[in-house]
Amino acid sequence: MKYDTSSFPRVPVFCIDSKSFYASVECIRRGLPPLETFLVVIGDASRSGSVVLAASPPMKKNFGIKTGSRYYEVPRDPRIHVVEASMSTYLEFSISLPRLNVCTSTALMRAFFATIQVCMEPIFRRQE
Template identity: 35%
Template sequence: MTQLIYGLVDMQSFYASCEVASREEYAARRKEFDDSTDPPLVVSGDPARRSGIILAATPTAKRYGVENTLRLGEALRLYPRLIVVRPHMAFYLHVSIRIQMLMQQCFPFQEQFSVDEGFIAFPSPSNLFPDPIAAARNLQAGQVRDCV
């Protein structure tokens, strides 16, 4: 009997991850699947006025107690050396669309839930997905041709 296997794709610290990956000074030092190599970066409002809330924080920043929705001034008190980046929403939407397109190539049933989340479903057992866990790992690694 064929059943559907469901999965959630949640892009951790998405805005902050986009900023780290797009900046050569940070991306060059980053190791894949090792969050400890990310800088203590947050995406927030105006760094000069110390205003706004944290929209996203890297896992490194979170280790200092900096969480999403914390006020920027409070976050800077927790860790004064935070790297504060203003949001670039058009860029995040562009990256999100590209990731969602990859998901659509890999999985026949895909639904975007938000800018950084989506659901996938696929039949199992199936010739397309003999190993569902391997298909999900290949998607995570960006190996689209290896998803199916």
């Protein structure tokens, strides 16, 4: 069955992996480059069995830590940032994203994250 989609609005859509998104937001909050920083977002730092809710791409690539890993599996390495989740921040950040064109190159993604960091600074200041 075919549907006539000609009457649907045509708008740019930007898709984000919401799990890595948490890690990216935490990097941006700290002024760190999301594509280069070792960072994990966990549920509860006081529990060694706490679940990793998000891991930055370098954590996945270099340490094999991904969503669903446990906190005790995260290596004790001074380069790794361990952050407790802040769901209200992620929600506010995601609904505040402007409509964007899809970008796929690393250079464009870095520019995107730098722009978002500047745009979202007022939100981060309110939560401190």
